[in-house]
Amino acid sequence: GAEGLSQSWADSPGSVQRKAVKQCVEALGSAAxxxxxxxxxxxxxxxxxxMLESARAEVDELTGxxxxGVAVVFLLYAxxxxxxxxxxxxxxxxxxxxxxLLREWLVKMGVPDLRF
Incomplete structure (x- = not known):
């Protein structure tokens, strides 16, 4: 233990620089x-x-x-x-x-109950 501590104090300035450069390179690599x-x-x-925008457009198309379809069924039923x-x-x-069944479906789809 004490030898390792005294060894770190005895590190040459070049060794300290190499360690610092290594740490900088590792930090830059991690950042990259x-x-x-x-x-x-x-x-x-x-x-x-x-994909979400495409799905929304498809839902709009299917809703239309x-x-x-509701309008066609309404006309056929009428x-x-x-x-x-x-x-x-x-x-x-x-x-x-x-x-x-058609009448009930039309009501479910928001068409008022048909009483002709």
């Missing part, structure tokens, strides 16, 4: 690695943000298609109800149970 990892993480974050009321023959038309 950290910077590289940060850059990689930032690029990954950008990719995730692009669903709204169009046509069905009108034919039913007019007493026209209903050949190949909806069964009442399926018409009820």
């Amino acid at each position: 690695i950290s910077q590289s990892k940060l850059g990689r993480a930032l690029r990954q974050q950008e990719r995730l943000e692009e 298609l669903l709204e169009e 046509f069905y109800e009108e034919r039913l009321r007019s007493g026209e023959p209903l050949e190949n038309e909806l069964e009442p149970s399926k018409a009820q």
Whole structure:
């Protein structure tokens, strides 16, 4: 123990400089690695943000298609109800149970209950 302590006091100025240079090089290397990892993480974050934006655009597109689908079903159901009321023959038309399912689906999709 005491020999090691006395040895460190006896280190030559050149030896102290080499140790300092080694520590600086190690610190710079660690900083470069950290910077590289940060850059990689930032690029990954950008990719995730692009994926999120793409998913949002797809949801908007699907929402638009669903709204169009609701409108088409509404028109078909209204046509069905009108034919039913007019007493026209209903050949190949909806069964009442399926018409009820359509009515319930339209209400679930936010269309007010249809009472023609």
